[in-house]
Amino acid sequence: MRTALEDSGRQRRRCWTGPLVALTLLASLTPEAVHAQGVPPDSLTLLWTAPGDDAVTGNAMGYEVRWSLLPITAANWEAAIVVFAAPNPLPAGTHQTMVVRGLIPGTTYYFAIKTVDDAGNWSGLSNVLRWDGIPETTEVPGETVAKPTAWTIEPGYPNPSHTGDFVSIPLFVSGTARNGVVDIFNCAGQRMRRLELNAMSSGPAVVRWDGRNQAERPVAPGVYTAWLIAGPSRASVKLMRVP
Numbered sequence: 001m002r003t004a005l006e007d008s009g010r011q012r013r014r015c016w017t018g019p020l021v022a023l024t025l026l027a028s029l030t031p032e033a034v035h036a037q038g039v040p041p042d043s044l045t046l047l048w049t050a051p052g053d054d055a056v057t058g059n060a061m062g063y064e065v066r067w068s069l070l071p072i073t074a075a076n077w078e079a080a081i082v083v084f085a086a087p088n089p090l091p092a093g094t095h096q097t098m099v100v101r102g103l104i105p106g107t108t109y110y111f112a113i114k115t116v117d118d119a120g121n122w123s124g125l126s127n128v129l130r131w132d133g134i135p136e137t138t139e140v141p142g143e144t145v146a147k148p149t150a151w152t153i154e155p156g157y158p159n160p161s162h163t164g165d166f167v168s169i170p171l172f173v174s175g176t177a178r179n180g181v182v183d184i185f186n187c188a189g190q191r192m193r194r195l196e197l198n199a200m201s202s203g204p205a206v207v208r209w210d211g212r213n214q215a216e217r218p219v220a221p222g223v224y225t226a227w228l229i230a231g232p233s234r235a236s237v238k239l240m241r242v243p
Contacts, residue, residue, distance in 0.1 A: 043101040044131055051115055051123070052092030060089040060115045065098060071234070072112040072128050080112070089115070108132050108232075127153060130234040151180060151233040156209070156226065160240035163211060163218055167239055169226055171197075171205045180230025182207050184239070187223050197230065211241060 046065070052058045066072065066080035083100055090096055103109060109131050115123040129152070154170040161167045169182060178200050184193040192213040197205075209226070213219050224239045 043099055043103060046098045046100060046111060046113075046129070048096055048113065048126070050090045050092055050094045050096050059091055061118045062116050063087070063089060063113055064116070065100075065111065065113045067100065067109050067111050069108065070110065071130075072110045072125070074125050077112070077114075077125060080110075083111075086113075103131075106132075124238065127155075127235050127237040130232070132232045151177065151228055151230040151235070153182070153226065153228040153235045153237055155237050156239050159238075160242045161211065162242055163221065165211060167209045167211065169207050169209065169237070169239075171207060171228065173200045173202050173205050173230075177231030177233065180228065180233070182209075183227045183229065184209060184219075185225045185227065186219070187225075192219055192224065200230075209239075 051060055063086040065083040065086045066077065067083060068076070068080040070076065072080050083098070086098055087096055100111070111129045111131065113126045151174060152172045154172075156167040156169040158165060159167065171182075178198075180197040180200070182195040182197065183191050184195070185191050193209065194214065195207050195209060197207060211218055219241060221241050221243050224241065225236050226239055227234070227236045
């Protein structure tokens with residue numbers, strides 16, 4: 001039984017204290033892969049790592065996954081379509097997946113997710129994942145193994161980062177595009193820095209931002225958005241700079 005003091009403390013807790021979720025496209029399947037994977041060709045699988053309820057510990061209370069035909073932002077989140085049957089959160093650090101069905105091949109969709117804790121506090125918006133509805137697979141004798149069709153971006157680290165720190169931003173390079181950029185925008189939507197990604201090889205990669213703008217001056221403390229742009233791929237993560 002909780003004491004009155006504990007209940008009062010919960011009521012005073014007004015903001016989300018867990019990390020933001022980072023969505024990744026795990027797989028989209030061609031008709032030939034249906035038998036091997038058991039997922040229809042009009043579907044894709046989203047992957048993320050479960051956040052904690054407080055910082056990086058415990059269990060969150062729930063997820064809300066939404067999709068839209070337009071890039072999802074905090075301003076239009078409520079207009080995006082809810083994807084029902086999201087899984088219950090597992091302990092922090094656990095990989096979780098969700099199959100989204102009934103998509104139209106060749107149509108561009110945007111996905112994002114929010115998390116709520118046991119006090120009813122909602123997280124900020126995750127990175128926004130774009131899917132263009134073009135399945136891609138790798139043929140293996142006797143089976144078909146699906147692989148991501150787009151570049152993906154994951155949360156940078158350290159995050160928050162201090163002035164003078166480099167921020168490492170993990171990527172996964174896939175598809176046919178080998179060149180791309182990571183654009184850093186401030187909260188006013190102004191592009192502060194462009195990081196060129198040229199002749200990239202398929203697989204995991206890391207791009208580093210030194211916390212400076214295009215004029216090589218340190219940016220002010222605040223929240224920034226790193227947008228990955230490579231071929232048809234568009235995805236973003238939030239970065240915070242502190243003094």
